[in-house]
Amino acid sequence: MTILLLGQTGQVGFELKRVFAPLGEINAPTRAELNLESAEAVDAHLCELKPALILNAAAYTAVDKAESEQALAARINAELPSQLANYAAQSGAMLIHYSSDYVYPGVGSAAYSETAETGPLGVYGATKLSGDSAIVASGCKHYIFRTSWVYSARGHNFMKTMIRLGKEKAQLNVVSDQTGAPTPARLIAQVSLLAYEKRIESGIYHLAPSGSTSWQGFAQAIFTGCLMHGKKLAITPEAVHPIATADYPTPAKRPLNSRLNLTKLESALGIQLPDWKSQLEQTLEEYLDYNG
Secondary structure (H helix, E strand, C coil), X not given: CEEEXXXXXXXXXXXXXXXXXXXXXXXXXXXXXXXXXXHHHHHHHHHHHCCCEEEECCCCCCCCHHHCCHXXXXXXXXXXXXXXXXXXXXXXXXXXXXXXXXXCCCCCCCCECCCCCCCCCCHHHHHHHHHHHHHHHHCCEEEEEEECCEECCCCCCHHHXXXXXXXXXXXXXXXXXXXXXCEEHHHHHHHHHHHHHHCCCCEEEECCCECCEEHHHHHHHHHHHHHHCCCCCCCCHHHEEEECHHHCCCCCCCCCECCECCHHHHHHHCCCCCEHHHHHHHHHHHHHHHHC
């Protein structure tokens, strides 16, 4: 089977390449090799490759920059998924696509279900929602996995930023009124493979660990884990102080509630997703194995 993987240099793409490798030949072009901003280039690549499975981990994820780079965000997050979906619908290929909690307005405290009313707060969320909608409308075979707070042992992410800052600073102020589930890219890839192998029904699914925390709570857990592993830090978990989102203004608004209801995916797969703390422990161990 020929597999097309887009976004292979990102956190999720790296893990997808590892776990899907046994299933067939993976074609994973870099942005230099395939210009995703060009619809013509993407069409030509699809026609030549004829993939039976498309893993779309490519995304415009600069949430704040999206407010001023709306056309580019729309191309990568909305038009590209639509293009891939139309190919899949015509060819019979399967499309696995990754979306975001930012499609929801982030109000209240209840976990969002897949059928909850959407309401993006900014350009990033709006373009991700457009991509989701286009895939569903195409009628292709698809899984859309909406996830939250993605991190890994590689790449640029909150966990690695906190570890770097924790070596340098004795105190930090971290937002405490946004709540969600930190999701390792490794888990996203593993569950994606399981869903594909089980051939669950096409649709939108929430993919994250169970439980929830704030960014402050996540930072404190990261430092606690580092100290347990003997990592030398300038900071202690108690020195991570809470601040409100309003005290840390950004060009794009963030949802305060990023909790995702996991019932649909757990039922389809017949599993219980692990809790975020155990997933952080695994990811920290992997990071420390690589970085000491």
